[in-house]
Amino acid sequence: MNKQKMRLSLISFAFFIFQSVTVLAQEEVKYDISVAGISIGEMTAVKKKSGQKTFYDVKSEVSFWFFGRINVDYTVKTEFLDKQLILADSQSKTNRGDFRTLVKWEKDHYKVDSKNYKYDNNKPIRKPLYCSSSVFFFEEPTNFNEFMAEGYGLVSPIKKVKDYYEVDVNGNKNKYYYVNGVLDKVVVYSPIKNYVVKRK
Numbered sequence: 479m480n481k482q483k484m485r486l487s488l489i490s491f492a493f494f495i496f497q498s499v500t501v502l503a504q505e506e507v508k509y510d511i512s513v514a515g516i517s518i519g520e521m522t523a524v525k526k527k528s529g530q531k532t533f534y535d536v537k538s539e540v541s542f543w544f545f546g547r548i549n550v551d552y553t554v555k556t557e558f559l560d561k562q563l564i565l566a567d568s569q570s571k572t573n574r575g576d577f578r579t580l581v582k583w584e585k586d587h588y589k590v591d592s593k594n595y596k597y598d599n600n601k602p603i604r605k606p607l608y609c610s611s612s613v614f615f616f617e618e619p620t621n622f623n624e625f626m627a628e629g630y631g632l633v634s635p636i637k638k639v640k641d642y643y644e645v646d647v648n649g650n651k652n653k654y655y656y657v658n659g660v661l662d663k664v665v666v667y668s669p670i671k672n673y674v675v676k677r678k
Contacts, residue, residue: 507615507661508678511540513671518542519550521675523615532558534612542671549573554628556612563588563607566628570595581631590631597648599631607633611645614664618656619643 509521519540526533534556541549550572557565566581579592579599583606592599609625619625619636627634627647637644643654650667664675 509675513673568628592631
């Protein structure tokens with residue numbers, strides 16, 4: 479084998495190894511969403527790492543009855559650089575209207591543009607943040623006392639209470655339960671309908 483062929487083989491091998499490492503750097507967890515014990519949908523959370531960046535992608539689809547049938551497709555894409563939140567894009571597509579919240583770090587503050595269900599917010603956040611609700615799916619928030627609630631563009635407190643973490647999101651107190659450091663269940667209080675997110 480001549481030197482050029484050997485070099486190309488080494489490059490191909492290195493590329494294969496890089497692809498394998500990239501795949502190994504991805505984590506995925508799945509959850510069932512229920513109301514009063516009845517399943518109404520599913521949620522998938524994915525975490526990817528690439529160099530100094532970490533990406534979170536959370537998707538859910540639910541369908542339930544609330545004075546008529548309501549269908550909701552929810553996605554949130556969150557990006558961190560060197561552990562700091564730099565971008566959060568949350569979108570809800572429903573048969574009652576579509577909503578979006580975009581949060582972006584700009585030099586020394588977060589620009590916030592939130593249009594949610596019966597809620598608007600454009601107030602900038604003038605400090606860096608290192609946790610968001612997407613992180614909760616992969617990491618117990620033992621080292622954080624606040625986080626970004628992507629759907630509202632709000633900084634919300636985290637409080638440890640007995641066997642769960644309580645977070646206050648726009649007046650709704652949600653509860654996160656962990657088992658051996660792994661998120662097992664979330665009890666979510668919503669202005670439309672309260673629901674439970676349970677790990678499969």
